[in-house]
Amino acid sequence: MDNPRSDRVRSVSSLSKRSVRTRTGRFAVEGPQGVREAVRHAPARVRDVYLTAEALDRYADDIVAPARAAALWVHEVTPEVLAAMAETDAPQGVLAVVDTTSPSLDDVLAAGPRLLVLLSHVRDPGNAGTVIRGADAAGADAVLVSEASVDVHSSKVVRSTAGSLFHLPVVTGLDVAATLARLRGAGVRTYAADGSGTTLLPDADLTGPHCWVMGNEAWGLPDEVRDACDDVVRVPIHGLAESLNLAMAATICLYASAGRREDWAADG
Structure with missing residues (x-):
């Protein structure tokens, strides 16, 4: 994925707004540590995982392999696309979209x-x-x-x-x-x-x-x-x-x- 102005990119980027998170029941997780734990401990809630080419190689064992083993959607994106999706300046090449949960x-x-x-x-x-x-x-x-x-x-x-x-x-x-x-x-x-x-x-x-x-x-x-x-x-x-x-x-x-x-x- 290489178009930072695509509808998908805008959709992910909009999760920075609380109203959008509430309406969609989804939120973004930025960075390898959070994404790794989401993939390992809440795979049923992970909708998509986005990684740059460098991150795909760097996190092949601890993010990519378990994500694919759980049949999750793993997308390779350019650094420009990831930057457009993320709210932080340095998401370290990894971002996931995850469903919210409502324990009572x-x-x-x-x-x-x-x-x-x-x-x-x-x-x-x-x-x-x-x-x-x-x-x-x-x-x-x-x-x-x-x-x-x-x-x-x-x-x-x-x-x-x-x-x-x-x-x-x-x-x-x-x-x-x-x-x-x-x-x-x-x-x-x-x-x-x-x-x-x-x-x-x-x-x-x-x-x-x-x-x-x-x-x-x-x-x-x-x-x-x-x-x-x-x-x-x-x-x-x-x-x-x-x-x-x-x-x-x-x-x-x-x-x-x-x-x-x-x-x-x-x-x-």
Whole structure:
């Protein structure tokens, strides 16, 4: 494919718009890491894979071979075509179009989760993507995202997840208050991660099923959300830093939970 002005190229390029992603139920994944994980872990959702000639050779084993083994459409394109499709300046010769998925809170709760994270009004795509990546690394069962948060299928979020978007359920469009009530009804304790917390992270009871609730980058969690949680937990700061970045704090909390896995097993 060598025409950067073709209808197909324009169609893929239009996925940079949230309205188009919502209407088509598809989004673009740029770069080898994200495309590799989509092909490996969600092949049924991958519509097309586009690679330059150089990328076809470079990623022959870890992207092209598994994509063809899964009977996916693999297209060779010129660098100009890929640049016209991509939102980033340097997509590294690889792009895929993938169907969105719509896991529900019901699905997550039915699976008996032990560790969850809820993003409340998180607007920064880098933070949202990094939390998804951290949740995946810590062995969380799902990431829950409020209706007022960033679109997890935007290119910046997708890149920040480094492929973790295809490893665990990400439930979007949730009402925070209703979600907290559902979690409580399912026996999942909720911990607001907030600098105002009186419980320090090392003292928090992380042995049972629980969900970390993370707030907006600028204003944190509103009073009504903190009050609706079972506890408000603070990450101790031992140096002179005023505070932690949202994604940093979330990763620390998630790994504190992951460190209690032996207790989880003993708890049944």
